Amino acid sequence: MKNKLTALILVMVMLAALCAAPACAEDSSVPASERDLVILYTSDIHCGIDQGWGFAGLYTVKENLSRKYNVLLVDDGDTIQGEPIGAMTTGEAIIDIMNVMGYDAAIPGNHDFDYGMDRFLELTGKANFPYISCNFNKEGKLIFQPWLIKEIGGMKIGFVGVSTPDTLRSSTPRYFKDDNGDFIYGFLQDETGELLYQAVQESVDAVRAEGVDYVVVLGHLGNSTECSPWMYSDVISNVSGIDALLDGHSHDTDQVVMKDKDGKDVVRSACGTKLANIGVLHITRDGQISSELYSWNSSVGAPELFGLNNPASEAVSAASDMLNDKLSEVVATTTVDLIIYVPETTDDSGRPVRIVRRAETNLGDLCADAFLDQADEADIAFATGGNVRAEIRKGTITLNNILSVHPFGSSLTVIEASGQQILDALEWGVHAEPGEFGGFNHVAGMSFEFDANIDSPCITDANGFFNHVDDSMQRRVRNVMVGGEPLDPAKSYKLASIDYELLKNGDGYTMFDGATVLQNAVKVDYQVLIDYITETLGGNVGEEYSEPYGQGRIVAVDSE
Numbered sequence: 001m002k003n004k005l006t007a008l009i010l011v012m013v014m015l016a017a018l019c020a021a022p023a024c025a026e027d028s029s030v031p032a033s034e035r036d037l038v039i040l041y042t043s044d045i046h047c048g049i050d051q052g053w054g055f056a057g058l059y060t061v062k063e064n065l066s067r068k069y070n071v072l073l074v075d076d077g078d079t080i081q082g083e084p085i086g087a088m089t090t091g092e093a094i095i096d097i098m099n100v101m102g103y104d105a106a107i108p109g110n111h112d113f114d115y116g117m118d119r120f121l122e123l124t125g126k127a128n129f130p131y132i133s134c135n136f137n138k139e140g141k142l143i144f145q146p147w148l149i150k151e152i153g154g155m156k157i158g159f160v161g162v163s164t165p166d167t168l169r170s171s172t173p174r175y176f177k178d179d180n181g182d183f184i185y186g187f188l189q190d191e192t193g194e195l196l197y198q199a200v201q202e203s204v205d206a207v208r209a210e211g212v213d214y215v216v217v218l219g220h221l222g223n224s225t226e227c228s229p230w231m232y233s234d235v236i237s238n239v240s241g242i243d244a245l246l247d248g249h250s251h252d253t254d255q256v257v258m259k260d261k262d263g264k265d266v267v268r269s270a271c272g273t274k275l276a277n278i279g280v281l282h283i284t285r286d287g288q289i290s291s292e293l294y295s296w297n298s299s300v301g302a303p304e305l306f307g308l309n310n311p312a313s314e315a316v317s318a319a320s321d322m323l324n325d326k327l328s329e330v331v332a333t334t335t336v337d338l339i340i341y342v343p344e345t346t347d348d349s350g351r352p353v354r355i356v357r358r359a360e361t362n363l364g365d366l367c368a369d370a371f372l373d374q375a376d377e378a379d380i381a382f383a384t385g386g387n388v389r390a391e392i393r394k395g396t397i398t399l400n401n402i403l404s405v406h407p408f409g410s411s412l413t414v415i416e417a418s419g420q421q422i423l424d425a426l427e428w429g430v431h432a433e434p435g436e437f438g439g440f441n442h443v444a445g446m447s448f449e450f451d452a453n454i455d456s457p458c459i460t461d462a463n464g465f466f467n468h469v470d471d472s473m474q475r476r477v478r479n480v481m482v483g484g485e486p487l488d489p490a491k492s493y494k495l496a497s498i499d500y501e502l503l504k505n506g507d508g509y510t511m512f513d514g515a516t517v518l519q520n521a522v523k524v525d526y527q528v529l530i531d532y533i534t535e536t537l538g539g540n541v542g543e544e545y546s547e548p549y550g551q552g553r554i555v556a557v558d559s560e
Contacts, residue, residue, distance in 0.1 A: 043248030046082025048274030057302035059312035076248035077109020088326035107161035132161030158207030165189030193229030222250030334541035338363035357385035360550035364442030370532035375496035380445035386438025410498035411521035439507025
């Protein structure tokens with residue numbers, strides 16, 4: 001605790017000094033041709049425009065470092081998605097702020113495609129800075145230039161962009177397909193990694209041929225083993241000629257020096273997420289390369305704590321005003337009340353009686369249908385009652401209504417699960433019946449019955465998480481149907497739900513541990529619901545959801 005406090009005080013003193021210095025005053029005693037180079041970089045901002053350092057803090061840091069150093073600013077992707085300000089403006093507000101920041105270059109991250117390919121390409125066209133990627137292609141033809149050169153203070157820096165081939169799995173697959181369902185966009189995602197390594201090597205060689213002093217790869221690659229063979233370490237160890245790799249995707253903050261294909265040291269730096277850190281690559285005039293992070297450890301963002309006022313803070317304020325206007329916008333309509341409470345009923349204290357955590361409702365069905373629809377070729381979908389937080393009344397549906405239903409920003413994920421795992425999950429979902437349970441699963445693509453008069457056979461571990469089903473006891477769940485056929489415990493199914501349940505043991509769901517992840521964090525849940533209602537349902541929730549207690553997918557039976 002003492003070390004964290006000391007670090008925070010040092011950061012506060014540093015930023016206070018930065019704020020006190022005249023932003024436009026330069027140290028004229030050192031000409032640009034003799035200054036060191038500082039490359040500031042961001043990654044995985046995920047719309048955290050005023051969190052951590054915030055864009056206003058980053059702006060202040062950049063402006064004041066420019067008094068002493070030659071400074072460039074770049075971004076490693078996943079910037080326009082992740083918070084309501086991104087969803088409500090489909091990314092445009094973030095691009096507007098980045099334009100004010102004066103970025104020199106950026107690359108696509110997997111979640112930058114979450115509003116669709118057409119919208120992504122439209123946004124990159126609005127950017128006042130270039131996007132680069134040596135592997136993002138359409139039918140073999142690169143969408144962006146693979147590299148660019150920035151010359152500053154007489155130093156030439158070659159930037160090479162590389163986006164994770166994991167994008168096809170961790171974004172929305174349909175956005176990369178044509179009308180026939182065939183992939184036409186790709187990221188050189190062969191199983192060996194050789195295509196990616198070759199593309200990076202060719203770009204490094206090409207930019208070296210232009211006479212650059214240093215080559216810096218901007219990567220959205222990460223260190224997650226599930227991304228092998230496309231992790232940053234795979235690329236560095238199979239390519240030569242890279243001086244530094246500034247990385248994103250896995251939200252880590254590792255500062256690493258490792259050997260390239262020829263045994264030369266390469267600096268790899270990552271800066272986490274939500275502007276909690278500003279990445280810094282320092283290149284001295286005598287060729288020394290090092291990386292560090294400017295870290296912000298307070299729960300209060302730097303812009304708020306210091307009352308920063310600069311062009312970036314003004315842009316953030318304008319974006320926030322835009323969000324407030326957007327929240328009241330009508331995006332769809334519903335001809336039926338979509339419920340989480342028993343209609344027109346209160347308890348002895350006059351409070352509404354919540355039912356969504358113990359029984360099927362039409363809003364629960366709607367959310368589960370949205371997950372199934374927006375996942376790529378999933379067989380079934382779950383939507384937990386604890387993640388459905390507010391009702392939508394008959395009439396207009398605003399963006400604020402949608403965000404009230406799904407306020408947590410969990411992500412749509414698809415796994416391959418056995419029928420047995422699904423049976424165990426259904427059993428766990430009703431283990432608290434007739435009481436409430438946040439992990440009660442609404443379903444799509446399937447149906448089942450359960451009997452709450454039978455003692456739950458679910459056995460928990462010491463933490464209250466699911467451990468196993470006692471086979472000596474009778475199960476509550478029965479007559480499970482998938483697509484009109486009985487569920488087969490030995491068969492594999494594609495299951496869509498939120499990452500909280502499938503990957504993070506949320507609500508105690510441990511039976512999916514080790515399952516193959518087919519699509520990881522495809523898009524946030526409220527965006528899933530928006531897209532399903534506005535696109536698939538044509539902007540209106542109608543008679544299909546007219547029954548408050550749903551469509552009979554979950555039936556409580558009484559063996560007594």
